[in-house]
Amino acid sequence: MGRYVQDAFVGRGESRWCWQNEMEFAEKAHVLKMLARELGQDTTPAIDELAQHGLDAALGVLSVATGGSVGEAYLRHRALWRAGQSIA
Secondary structure, eight states, X not given: OHHHHHHHHHHHHHHHHHHHHHHHHHHHHHHHHHHHHHTTOOSHHHHHHHHHHOHHHXXXXXXXXXXXXXXXXXXXXXXXXXXXXXXX
């Protein structure tokens, strides 16, 4: 009986882990969209790159499109988004 309880606990832990990963991806995607719009860029290439290769690759797409570094701008947008989420 104890083994079943342990297995059930692992399942919930994995479920929570998956949920956290999904929420983290959603946050990154939202912030990338905000940043791309501010830079006057299409959001689709950056989101596609995020899904396939991660955040660094997505920021690289925006950097190439704008001709400059966007890392600082991403961090600024993420801070603004998180601040807005804490108010709501």
